[in-house]
Amino acid sequence: MPHHITRLIEEGEHQQLDFKFEVADSHKIARTLVAFANTDGGRLLIGVKDNGSIAGIRSEEEYYMVEAAAKLYCNPPVHFMVKEWTLNKKTVLEVTVQRSASRPHFAQQQDGAWKAYHRLADQNFIVNRILMRVWKEESKPRGVFLKFTEPEKWLLSYLEEHQSISQPDFASLAGISIRRAETILVKFILLKMIRMEITENHVRFHNSDPPNGFTESK
Secondary structure: OOOOHHHHHHHOEOEEEEEOOOOHHHHHHHHHHHHHHHHHEEEEEEEEOOOOOEOOOOOOHHHHHHHHHHHHHHOOOOOOEOOOOOOOOOEHHHEEEEEOOEEEEEEEEEOOOEEEEEEEEEEEEEEEHHHHHHHHOOOOOOOOOOOOOHHHHHHHHHHHOOOEEEEHHHHHHOOOOOHEEEEEEEHHOOOOOOOOOOEEOOEEEOOOOOOOOOOOOO
């Protein structure tokens, strides 16, 4: 029967699994921990190269660098669990992070700035303003008040006829400010009337039918 770590490696990197050859920078590890906590949780395998080959950790200091990343460079701190596995005399650290009820978590950059990250496929992305507002609104006990004016009606009508729209296009075509477009989009996401698709190159909004890729606001 394949070893637990071998089975994980066979999955390849994805939204809930990341490989790290070594921990050389606690700031970079903090980004991954924050991204897991802000999205769906995940596992970080330390001592595994990007191609899936097992190199093993180089020293016990790598655990303490992960601990420093979680406690010092994540705000709020990210809770994690660690298991140590040995395969062919090589040690792999399995760092597990659960999806957090305290999101958003922020990771400190080397310049001192704090940024929130989320996980999409096998990459970490900086959280955009709309997603940040959705998370903050989700944490509030009150409901969402939505008044159907012409821009709201226009957006629903447009998405019935077109595949998607961007925030700037919505603002321009509906004749409203970027800020008002943002507020409408946030409320529609919270009410699950639309979904946000985020890729490395764009952010677009679709009808709420389940996508094959990324859906926010679970």
